[in-house]
Amino acid sequence: MDTQEFIDFMKFKFKHNVQRAFLRYRNRVLIDIEKDALLKVATFLYKELNFRFIIATGLDNVKAFEITYHFSNDKTGLLANIRVSIPKKKPEVESLTPLFVAADWIEREIHELLGINFLNHPNMRSLLSGDNWGAGEYPYRKPVSE
Amino acid sequence: MKQKTIIPVGPYHPLQEEPELFKLFCDGEIVTDIEWETGYNHRGIEKINESKTFEQVFFVVERICGICSTSHPFAFANAMEEIAQVKVPDRAKYIRTIIAELERIHSHLLWVGLAGHFIGYNTVFMWAWKYREPILDLFEIITGNRNSYAMFKIGGVRRDIDEKDYSKILKILDGVKPKAEMLMKAVIDDPVIHMRTKGIGILTKQDILDYCAVGPTARASGVDVDIRRDDPYAAYPLVNWKVIVTQEGDVFAKAVVRFLEIFESISIIEQCVEKLRKDPPGQIDVKVKNIPEGNGAGRAEAPRGEVFHYVITDGSNSPVRHKIRAPSYVNVATFKKSCVGQTISDATLALAAVDPCYCCTERMAHVYDSRTRQRVLDGRGLIQLSQQRTQTLKKNLFGKNT
Numbered sequence: 173m174d175t176q177e178f179i180d181f182m183k184f185k186f187k188h189n190v191q192r193a194f195l196r197y198r199n200r201v202l203i204d205i206e207k208d209a210l211l212k213v214a215t216f217l218y219k220e221l222n223f224r225f226i227i228a229t230g231l232d233n234v235k236a237f238e239i240t241y242h243f244s245n246d247k248t249g250l251l252a253n254i255r256v257s258i259p260k261k262k263p264e265v266e267s268l269t270p271l272f273v274a275a276d277w278i279e280r281e282i283h284e285l286l287g288i289n290f291l292n293h294p295n296m297r298s299l300l301s302g303d304n305w306g307a308g309e310y311p312y313r314k315p316v317s318e
Numbered sequence: 319m320k321q322k323t324i325i326p327v328g329p330y331h332p333l334q335e336e337p338e339l340f341k342l343f344c345d346g347e348i349v350t351d352i353e354w355e356t357g358y359n360h361r362g363i364e365k366i367n368e369s370k371t372f373e374q375v376f377f378v379v380e381r382i383c384g385i386c387s388t389s390h391p392f393a394f395a396n397a398m399e400e401i402a403q404v405k406v407p408d409r410a411k412y413i414r415t416i417i418a419e420l421e422r423i424h425s426h427l428l429w430v431g432l433a434g435h436f437i438g439y440n441t442v443f444m445w446a447w448k449y450r451e452p453i454l455d456l457f458e459i460i461t462g463n464r465n466s467y468a469m470f471k472i473g474g475v476r477r478d479i480d481e482k483d484y485s486k487i488l489k490i491l492d493g494v495k496p497k498a499e500m501l502m503k504a505v506i507d508d509p510v511i512h513m514r515t516k517g518i519g520i521l522t523k524q525d526i527l528d529y530c531a532v533g534p535t536a537r538a539s540g541v542d543v544d545i546r547r548d549d550p551y552a553a554y555p556l557v558n559w560k561v562i563v564t565q566e567g568d569v570f571a572k573a574v575v576r577f578l579e580i581f582e583s584i585s586i587i588e589q590c591v592e593k594l595r596k597d598p599p600g601q602i603d604v605k606v607k608n609i610p611e612g613n614g615a616g617r618a619e620a621p622r623g624e625v626f627h628y629v630i631t632d633g634s635n636s637p638v639r640h641k642i643r644a645p646s647y648v649n650v651a652t653f654k655k656s657c658v659g660q661t662i663s664d665a666t667l668a669l670a671a672v673d674p675c676y677c678c679t680e681r682m683a684h685v686y687d688s689r690t691r692q693r694v695l696d697g698r699g700l701i702q703l704s705q706q707r708t709q710t711l712k713k714n715l716f717g718k719n720t
Contacts, residue, residue, distance in 0.1 A: 197400045199549065200615055224543070225530045229628050229641035242615065242628065246542075249549040251615055274530035274648055300357030311365065 173221075175201055175250060186213060200251040207256045210241075211266045214254070217243050218272055223252060225274045230282040232314045237263055237288055258288060267293035285312040322350075325662060327669070329358050340653070340669065347661045352653055367640040372398060372472060372609060375637065379627075380466050382644065385428060388421050389620030390642070391470035393627040396551055397616030398472045401631055402609050407601040408553075410474035412590040415553040416487070417461070417469055418618070419583040419590075423494070424453040425621035426576040426583075429670075430501065433573065436670055437514045438705030442505060449497040452490045459483055474603025481599065484591050491584050498584075502577040513711050515570040519656035519668030522567055529652045533623020533645050534575045535671075539567035545619040557589040569671040609635070620645055663707045 173181065179193045179201055189209035196202045205213055217223040223243040231238050237258040244251050258265050267290035268275040279290045280299035287310040290296060298305065328339035337358035343351040363382060367375045379390040392414065399406060406414075427450040434442025454464045460479055461467035469475050479487075505511055521531070526541045536543050544561040546554040562578040564571040611633040618625045623645030630639040657665040 196613070197403075200400075202613075224527075226624070226626050227628075227641065227643035227647070229630075229639065231630065231639045240628065242626065244549075244617075244624075246548045251549070251617075253613075253615070272530060273528050273651065273654075277647065277651060298357075300360045311362070 173248065173250075175199060178250060178252070179203075182213075185216070189213070196253070199249050200253065202253045202255060204255045204257070207258060207265055210254070210256050211268070211271070214241065214243075214268050215271055217252065217254070221245065222247070225268070225272055228275070228278050228282065230286045230288065230312065232286060232312060234314050234316075236260055237286060239265065239282065239288070241268070263287060264289040264291055266291050269293050284310075286310055287313065327666075329355075338650075342657070342662065342665060344662060349657050349660050349662060349665045352657050352665075354650070354653070356650075364640050364642055367637055369636065371635045372637070375640065376470055377468065379642065380468065380470075382642065383620075384465060385425050386421055386620040386622060386625075387466045388417050388469065389618050389625045390627070390644075392418055392552075392618035393616040393625040394629070394640075395470045395472060395616065396618060397614040397627045397629045398609065400614035400616060401612045401629065402472065402606050404473050404604055404606055406474055406552075407604060408556075409478070409594065409597065409600050410602045411553040411556070412594050413475045413479055413602065414470070415557070416479070416587050416590050417457075417467060417475075418552070419586045420453055420456060420460075422583045422621045423580050424450050424457075426580050427453070427498070429576060430505070430573065433569075433667070433670060434505075436667055436701065436704055437511070438708040439511070442501070445497075445501055445504075449494055449501065452494055456487060456490050459486055471603065472609075473606045474601070476603075478599065478602050479594060481595075484595050487591055488588065491587060495581070495584055498577070498580050502580075505573060505577070509715060510708060510712050512570065513715070514664075514667065514708055515573065516566075516568055518569045518664045519660060519671050520567045521652055521656050525567075525652060525655045529648060529655070531623070531649050531652050533620070533649065534572055534579065535623065535649045535652065537561065537563045538571040538575045540565040543624075545617045545624045549617055551618065553590055553593075554586075556593070557586050559586050569667055572671050609633070622646060623649060661707075663704045666701075666704045 175195050179195065182203060183190050183193055186205065186209060189206045190203060191206065192204040194202060218225065223245050226242040226244050228242065229240045237260060239256055239258065241254040242251065243254065256265060265288060267279055269279060270292060277299055279293055280297060282288055283290060283296060284298045284300060323344045325342040325344055326339060327342060328337070330337050339355040341353045342349045363378060367378055370378060375394060376391050379394050380387050382390050427446045431443040431446030434440065434446060457467060458464050460483060461469050461477060469477060521535065521539045523540050526536045526539045532543060540563060542561060542563050547561055559582050562575050562582065564574055609631050611631055613628065613630045616627045625645060626643040628641040629637050632638045653669060656668040656671065660668055
């Protein structure tokens with residue numbers, strides 16, 4: 173499956189859940205999806221299309237939080253970036269750890285650095301900082317200008 | 319309730335000199351579960367980079383790891399070149415590939431040496447590190463540094479390889495090849511090493527897929543993944559080489575993968591030097607004026623597996639967000655599978671088998687008996703435990719006189 177086929181296929185398969193899907197560069201596809209469809213899309217990529225989970229990037233873009241999940245298909249070299257936007261008022265999203273263990277650490281890290289809650293994560297402890305780190309202090313959040 | 323014994327390995331790993339804490343839950347000699355704590359050396363590099371210019375970021379990411387110090391700048395350069403849509407000159411591609419492959423050779427030799435030391439084969443340790451020295455000398459000739467080479471920049475490399483150095487590179491590699499062959503035969507044919515490493519710390523194909531492990535850890539379990547081939551970059555598509563895959567998934571298989579990769583790397587470097595020699599000296603970089611707004615993903619196959627960098631830019635001269643994923647981040651998590659069910663002395667080896675990144679030189683691990691306050695086990699004790707096991711196996715195999 174080449175990149176354009178993959179984009180069309182994802183649009184066809186997940187219809188209105190896919191907000192935007194486009195070829196970012198050579199073999200990299202960026203897909204914006206609805207937050208609620210994350211688990212469905214990730215399950216499909218991991219189980220059906222045999223994508224490998226690389227890592228997730230958490231970002232505070234001032235308006236909202238966004239997490240980009242990076243998946244790689246090692247057969248075709250295709251890199252799929254699945255991006256979800258998470259409102260700041262209710263920072264929570266479905267955890268992918270029950271699907272693949274590889275998401276365990278990074279979800280704990282994002283929880284710790286950005287304060288996003290991952291629902292159904294089996295062990296939502298801090299990964300990096302000790303227990304004496306201030307509660308409610310999230311170093312990767314951008315300061316809100318008045 | 320049954321009492322559980324917890325053997326802490328860390329906060330500074332006694333063998334691998336890196337700051338992380340493994341808690342081995344033991345039932346007698348057998349490890350029944352493992353837990354870990356990380357973050358002792360969290361330097362906030364992703365956050366620091368947000369305040370650095372793109373040129374400066376290269377020097378920061380180069381210091382993430384001392385051993386595979388080129389893989390991070392490599393992945394970062396790939397990411398930035400994707401954002402800026404830059405085409406790197408061929409000569410720079412070959413130079414980049416030579417640096418990355420030399421690094422793989424020295425890193426794999428370093429692992430072989432350490433693995434030998436852990437199981438009480440200090441001769442292997444001495445040999446492997448001795449034959450690693452010429453590679454470091456070669457780095458000094460090419461880049462000016464034995465480590466942290468500062469060769470990469472957006473659009474190319476900083477230094478050219480001098481024409482008179484081609485023969486030096488080939489000569490040193492010619493010297494390393496028979497030594498590596500000898501070392502490989504010595505390790506692969508040794509019955510005691512077989513007994514210590516075969517069937518130890520097995521990771522199945524499914525484990526690798528669950529944990530999304532990469533690099534030699536994955537390739538030793540039959541998962542054929544190598545970013546150099548799967549998402550080709552630099553000069554890898556321009557030379558002939560093959561991906562080494564074995565099926566067993568134990569410590570021995572990981573050693574075999576690393577040994578055979580050394581020879582592939584030597585072959586890649588030889589081909590690159592030949593190509594450089596044929597082409598007249600030319601451009602080694604292109605000028606990149608500004609970095610547009612956007613995002614870029616860069617990947618590179620480090621000695622330990624895929625390094626992944628994701629950079630988000632806003633048109634200024636520093637990144638808005640820079641995500642870095644080192645291969646050990648996913649490989650270390652597989653300990654949950656490889657160590658459980660092993661004895662403590664084998665778990666020590668299984669912990670070393672994925673070749674986790676070393677980043678600190680401190681060492682400390684003491685185990686105290688909670689009632690008598692007597693010291694039970696420390697770093698030296700752990701090594702002794704592992705080395706004694708080899709001695710016992712040796713005695714059983716060869717008799718008392720060996």
